[in-house]
Amino acid sequence: MSKRLVSNPGLPVVEKPSVAVIGSGFSGLSAAAYLAKAGCSVNIYEKNAETGGRARQLISNGYTFDMGPSWYWMPEVFENFFNEFGYSAADYYELEQLDPGFTIVFGDQDVLRIPANYQALEELFESIEPGSAKQLALFLDEAAYKYHTGMNKLVQQPGLSLLEFADWDLVRGVFKLQVFTSFSKHVRRFFKDQRLITLMEFPVLFLGAMPEETPALYSLMNYAGLKLGTWYPKGGFGKVIEGMQKVCEAQGVIFNHDSAVTRLNVVNGKVTALNTKGSTTNYEGVIAAADYHHVEEKLIDRGLRNYGEAYWNKRVMAPSSLIFYLGVTRKIEKLGHHTLFFDADLKVHAREIYKEPQWPTKPLFYVCCPSASDDSVAPAGHENLFILMPLAPGIEDTEALREEYFEMIMQRLENYTGVAIRTVLDxxxxYCVNDFKSDYNSFKGNAYGLANTLMQTAHLKPSIKNNKIRNLFYAGQLTVPGPGVPPSIISGKVSAQLLIKYLNTK
Incomplete structure (x- = not known):
C-alpha cells in the first residue's frame, strides 16, 4: 500500500489519491474540504458558471439576490464547519441575529412578529392563549432533547445500517425522539389556538410533507428557530458559499466551472474516470453532490444504479417553488426581513402539493426582504424582494401560469403593505419547475429534496453509498440526513468520511 498521510487525525488516507466531487452546493463544498484536508487531491465539477448550486446569487441592476436558501438557522453547524479548518464564520462574513426573527401574516390586522428574546416570545404566546407560555416551555424542552440528540448523533450517521442506532443513548431516548408520532398531533397536545399551531407547523411545509405525516422528531426545527434564533449573513448566503469556497481553495481544491459531467467510467465495480464534454480524467473515487436521480439515470449504466425509475416515482418529494426576484425603487416600511403569508388555509395548500398535485387555489407564500437588514443588496432607497410560493414538484410550468400567480400574490402583498409594488419595479x-430542472438537473424540478416522512427517514432515504460501485458516494438533499442547508453541510462531511475510509482500506 502507498504511504499514508496523517493530515486528518483518525482518518489517514493513501498519499494524494485523486478524487472528484460533482456539484458545488453546500454538500459538495463540504465534502471537497474534508477530502482535501485528509490529503486527497480534489477537483470539483460544477455545471454552472458560478459556485453554490441552489445557493448561487443573481446580481443585476445593483441588486444582489440569493437565488435559493434565505433562512440561516442552526448557526453552530456553519461555525463547526469553519472551525474544523482553523477558521471562524466571522472570518468570512458578519452574522446578525434578526429581531423579529420573522413575521407571520394571518390577515391585514392579524400579524405575529416573532421576537428574538425568549421572555418576549413567552409573553406573545400568553397574550394569544392563556397558559401557552408554560406549554411552550415544555414543548421546547422536548424539542431541545431532539435537537441535541439529532444534531450530535442521528444526522452524523451514514444511514447504512440499523446497527448505527444501537447507541445506548439513542435506544434509551427513542420514545423521547418521537420518530413514530405525528407532528400534527404532537403540536396539538400543547396548543389550541390555530395561529400558534400554524406557527409551530410552518417549517414542516418546507421540510416536505403534511404535518400529519411528518414525525414529531422534527419539532427540533422549532427549537432551532424559536430558541437558537434566526440569523442573517451580511451580503447574503453567497457570502457563506464564498467562505466555504475559500476554505476549499486553501486546502488545494481545484474548481472546474461550466463543466457538466457527462459520464462516469466504471471498470470492475469501481469508477476509474470522469467525462466532461471536453475531457476524460482518471480518479480513485467520486462523491456525487449533484441530483442523485440525475447521476444514476444519466451518468452510469442501468445495472449499476441503486434505484430504478419505479423507486423514484414512489418517493414523496418536498415541494418545488415559484420564485420571483424583484427590485423595487422605494422602501416598503411594513416588510421585515422574513414574512410568511398564512392568510390562507395551510391544509388546502399542503394537500395541493402532496395529495392532489395542482397549482394552488389560494397559495401561502413567503417574502424575504434582505434590504430591510442589509443596505449592500440593493441600491440606496430601494428594496430587494425574494418571493417564494411552494408548489407541487413535476407540475406544468408555463410563463402564463407564472404571471397569473404573480398577479395573485402581488395583490395580497400590496394590500398588506399599502404599496403599489408593481408600479415601482425596476x-x-x-424561477420555477423548469428552471430547477435546467439549472440543477433536479428530479421533477424539486427545490428541497425528499419529504421528511417516516418512511423516508434515516436508513430509509436513498443510500449515501452506491452498492454496486465501491468508490462512488452521494451527498446532498436526496440522501442522508435530508433537506436544508445545515443537513447538506453534514451530508458532505459524512460522505467524505466514507470515501476516505474506502481509500484507506482498498
Missing part, C-alpha cells in the same frame, strides 16, 4: 425575474 427588476423582475421568475
Amino acid at each position: 427588476y423582475k425575474k421568475s
